[in-house]
Amino acid sequence: MHANDLYQLADSIIAGNQLDADQALTLAKLPDHDLPELFAVASRVRQHFFGDRIALCSIVNAKSGLCAEDCAFCAQSSFHATGAVTYPLLPQATLLEGAQAAAANGSACYGIVTSGTGISSGEELARICAVVRQLAADGSVAPGASLGILDQQSLLALKEAGLVTYHHNLETARSYFPQICTTHAYEDDVATVRLAKQAGLRVCCGGLFGLGESMEQRIELALTLRELQVDSVPINFLDPVAGTPLATMQQLIPRTCLQIIALYRLLLPDCHITVCGGRQSNLRELQSWIFLAGASGVMTGDYLTKGGRRPEDDQRLIADLGLTVTKEFVR
Numbered sequence: 337m338h339a340n341d342l343y344q345l346a347d348s349i350i351a352g353n354q355l356d357a358d359q360a361l362t363l364a365k366l367p368d369h370d371l372p373e374l375f376a377v378a379s380r381v382r383q384h385f386f387g388d389r390i391a392l393c394s395i396v397n398a399k400s401g402l403c404a405e406d407c408a409f410c411a412q413s414s415f416h417a418t419g420a421v422t423y424p425l426l427p428q429a430t431l432l433e434g435a436q437a438a439a440a441n442g443s444a445c446y447g448i449v450t451s452g453t454g455i456s457s458g459e460e461l462a463r464i465c466a467v468v469r470q471l472a473a474d475g476s477v478a479p480g481a482s483l484g485i486l487d488q489q490s491l492l493a494l495k496e497a498g499l500v501t502y503h504h505n506l507e508t509a510r511s512y513f514p515q516i517c518t519t520h521a522y523e524d525d526v527a528t529v530r531l532a533k534q535a536g537l538r539v540c541c542g543g544l545f546g547l548g549e550s551m552e553q554r555i556e557l558a559l560t561l562r563e564l565q566v567d568s569v570p571i572n573f574l575d576p577v578a579g580t581p582l583a584t585m586q587q588l589i590p591r592t593c594l595q596i597i598a599l600y601r602l603l604l605p606d607c608h609i610t611v612c613g614g615r616q617s618n619l620r621e622l623q624s625w626i627f628l629a630g631a632s633g634v635m636t637g638d639y640l641t642k643g644g645r646r647p648e649d650d651q652r653l654i655a656d657l658g659l660t661v662t663k664e665f666v667r
C-alpha cells in the first residue's frame with residue numbers, strides 16, 4: 337500500500353467511514369518499512385478525535401487471588417500455582433487511600449478491581465458502592481470498577497452510587513476464547529458489557545494480546561468491541577506468569593504491539609484507547625511510541641500482580657512528546 341493511500345484512508349476514517357476486516361488485514365500485513373507511515377496515520381486519527389491530550393488511569397487490586405475461573409494467562413486463577421498473593425476485599429479506608437494517590441498522580445480514572453467470577457451482591461457490593469459514593473462526591477478522580485460478571489441490579493446499584501466506568505475485558509476473540517478460558521462462556525462476558533451499557537455506565541472493554549491469537553483474531557475482537565459500542569478500550573500485552581499454562585509463551589515484539597495499537601485506532605477511531613499491562617516488557621525501548629501509534633491513554637503505576645511504571649516517568653514521557661495529561665475523557 338502506498339503512503340498516499342494510507343493518508344487517504346485516514347481522511348476517510350476521519351470523515352466517518354469504517355475500516356472493514358479486509359482493509360484491516362491488509363494493514364496488518366504491511367512490511368516493516370511501511371510501519372512508520374501506519375503509525376503516522378493512526379496518530380493523525382488520534383489527533384483528530386483527542387487532540388494533544390492523554391488520559392492516565394490507575395487501578396487497585398481490591399481483592400486478590402483464589403479465582404474460580406481458569407483463564408490461562410492469569411496469576412490469580414486457583415487452577416494455577418503462581419504464588420500470587422491472596423486476600424479478601426480491602427477495607428473502605430484502603431480503597432479510598434488508593435483513590436487519593438491516583439488523583440494526586442494525575443489519573444482521570446481509579447479502577448477498583450476484584451478477582452473472581454463476580455462479587456457478592458451483599459457485603460462486597462455494599463462496600464464498593466460506599467467507596468464509589470465518596471469518590472463521586474469528592475470529584476477528584478472518576479470512580480471505575482472491574483468486578484467480573486455482574487447482573488443488572490448490581491450494575492444499576494453501582495451507577496446509582498456514582499460509578500462512571502465499568503470495566504470488563506473480553507480478553508480475546510470469540511473464536512480463540514475456548515483456548516484461554518473454559519470455565520465460563522464468552523457470551524457471559526458480552527452480556528455483562530451489554531448490561532453495563534444499558535445501566536448507563538461508560539464501558540471500558542478490551543483485551544490481552546500475545547496469547548497465541550492470530551492477527552485475524554485481533555481484528556475479530558476489535559470488530560466485536562465496535563459492535564458493542566464500548567467507550568474505551570484497554571490494550572494489554574501478555575507478560576507471562578510462572579505457573580500458568582502460558583508461562584513459556586514467547587512475548588510479542590515491540591513493532592507488533594505498536595501495529596496492534598494502530599489497527600485498533602483505525603478500527604475504533606473515536607474510542608479512548610489505553611495501553612495497560614505488559615507495556616514495559618513487551619514494548620521495551622519503544623514505550624514512548626504508543627501515542628504516536630494511536631493510543632490516547634496509559635495505565636500508570638502498579639498493575640494487579642506486577643509492578644508498573646512510576647507516574648512521574650509517564651508524565652515526563654507525555655510532556656516530552658508535546659502532549660498534555662487530561663482528565664476530560666473520563667466523565
Ligand code: SF4
Nearest residue numbers: 403405407410413452
Ligand atoms: S482474569 Fe479474572 S476471571 Fe480470569 S482467572 Fe483471572 S481473576 Fe479470574
